[in-house]
Amino acid sequence: MTSVDPSVIADVPLFAGLSRAEHEDMLRDAKAIRVAKGRPVFAQGEAAHSFFVLVHGHLRVMKLTPDGQQVVVRFVVPGEIFGVACAIGCKTYPATASAVIDSVVLVWPSAVWPELIARWPALASRAMHAIGGRLQEAHTRVVEMSTRQVEQRVAHALLRLVQQAGRKLDKGVEIAFPITRQDVAEMTGTTLHTVSRILSAWEERGLVEGGRQRIVVREPHQLFILAESSPGASA
Incomplete structure (x- = not known):
């Protein structure tokens, strides 16, 4: 039995349609961690060892540009998957995610991602949809910057x-x-x-x-x- 209560993901859209038993199975390799306000979940350039779902709180995702400027890329809200560098073939995190307020995140090792999406293909589809939405938002912001x-x-x-x-x-x-x-x-x-x-x-x-x-x-x-x-x- 997982040490994380399956009820914490019952209302997360990423896991919609799964039974309680499937939630328990999904959480078998997960752990919940608390992240204090201002502390990073992961840092830009760090090896992408894990992926995450935000359960409670809010996160700020920031990127440091080559010329030393800080850019707020986005904010993460509860229920969102983030840090899924492994899903797009990245070996390191492209930005830093830090807690805006005290937050709780679920953490899975990146190594289990292939197994999870093999067993639950809808997970891959929803994750790719989320990533695609963020890329579209980034594209929109680039256009806004120039026009x-x-x-x-x-x-x-x-x-x-x-x-x-x-x-x-x-x-x-x-x-x-x-x-x-x-x-x-x-x-x-x-x-x-x-x-x-x-x-x-x-x-x-x-x-x-x-x-x-x-x-x-x-x-x-x-x-x-x-x-x-x-x-x-x-x-």
Whole structure:
């Protein structure tokens, strides 16, 4: 019997359609680990020894470019598979994943990946679908960097985060994990000063509400209009 309670993956889309017995079998080689806020799950360039599913918390995935700049690649939300370098033939992790808040992840050795997808082909299909979605998002962001002005890029970034991890409030949608203006800057290829100026202007207009590591999008529709049509500001 696995030491990880099968109920922890019962609602994870990656494992949808499996019986409790299959969940137990799936978890046979897994272990659950706690990752304290600010600590890495794995580091860029480290040997890809494992793959993971986030059970609780939120993670920030960051990449250090050859010229030393930090880029926020994406955020990981509960239920997502990540660090699946073994599935795409990579020997090392291409980025660093760190906990935004105290988090819990399930860990499998990369060596068991071929066995798992052989026994449950749907697992491979869902994992590839998830990876494909991330590649498409990366492509979209590259296009935005070259064709959109900075105000539009910031609006697109906030809308993606709201879609990924939005929590509805009486008025607006809160990004449901701690996020800083520096994070937004590193997601959009601009500076902290520029992001602060843009968000402060949007706060005055009632489009967003900010706080310490907190962003609420008060008017998502207006932000969408900005993202698609605003002449914006320059970085």
